[in-house]
Amino acid sequence: MSGRAAPLAGLLRRLDALARALLPAGLTLLLMLLAALPSGLPGLLPAVALPCLVFWSVFRPAALPPPVVFGLGLVQDLLTAAPPGTGVLVLLLAHGVAGRWRRLLARQRFLLVWLAFAGLAAGAAALGLGLQALLGWRLLPVAPAFWQALLAIGLYPGLAWLLTRLHEAMRRAEAMA
């Protein structure tokens, strides 16, 4: 950064860019904290975190670098009392897979993206179940993992609609800048 007094417009533009860079991670974190409020729906938090993460990984990969994904995973683990590291691993791998597929997915219609997300969510739930069973060294019921995947798949369209609006607004702002 230059030490010279930048013109006000330049400062504002820089603040604007900073806000845009922080928005995806910040919004994901905020939605996770909101999902932790008592709602009577167990397992809501991971089911909100995964759609947000996958959406940004596909449509705006620069917004969520791996260290940020690591941090979000850690927050998820600490808030859901899961063995620390399991959520980190699941989110990082989901981020990696979504990043792999992004060239393919970013151009597809919504239904196909949703279908791909459904596969990813099922994989993430299975991986989470496997890791927790391995760490606790006991068999765990499959139903909660299934419910978790279903909840994430069900929440995806709503979250994607909201995030798409934001993404487009940010793109317009970037085009103007």
Next chain:
Amino acid sequence: MIRLSVPLHQALARLSLPALIAAGFGLMLLGKADALLAERARMALADALAPAWGALRQPVLALQGALGEAAGLLSLRTENARLREENERLRHWQDAAASLAAENALLRRQLGVLPEAAPGFVTARVVADGGGAYARAVLLSTGPGQPVRKGAVAMDARGLAGRVTEVGSRSARVVLLTDLNSRIPVLLEGSRARAMLVGTNTARPRLQYWPSGSEPQEGERVVTSAEANAFPAGLPVGLVRRTASGAAEVELFARLDRLDLLRLFDYRLPGILP
């Protein structure tokens, strides 16, 4: 900020994901090796977030209240009829309870029963759901003037809800009876047989290890037992329900899906802490 050459920057970016995945594995091993560290980190985060959750709760509660009100208006007539009928029934039970209380007091006086000390309790508000796919827990916001101890018994207005397992400076974590790791010694009130109440991650925990010959009966009341010195005897837990396959489950009195305020009783029991 250090300026890196473009190829080096790209190489670092490509390496960061595998490196962080390895770090994730390391974190898993660390969490396995030092459970206390994970607990401390959890409570530090909960302490930091408790005030924010407390503030966020208000609008959410208002919304839920409005929705509940709307649903209530629709079922006003049937609800009114149900309450009238229930009131009739409860009036009868009130008479029975009053005469039983008088008889109980008389018998206690005659037998010279040692009175049990009334336990102190604090009331705390549930601010967040602390569970995940394989955990059922809630986070409470506790004031600085409210000394909450690990192992305190958490009850809602109707019955036993769980136990305090982790305590921070302004929050506490209560593991609910439905958690997979919850094991509570209970007493079947009809047969006075002891059993274990085992959480299954579903709404109804399961009864196990009752003595042969004293099968839990449908509708039988289940209360805590003082076995293992972890709970005082006689706290209301729930009613026995037999599933279609014959397994004995307990329908809890506490409404764990809509916990709001919890009373934390400190009986100072030395039983095994989780």
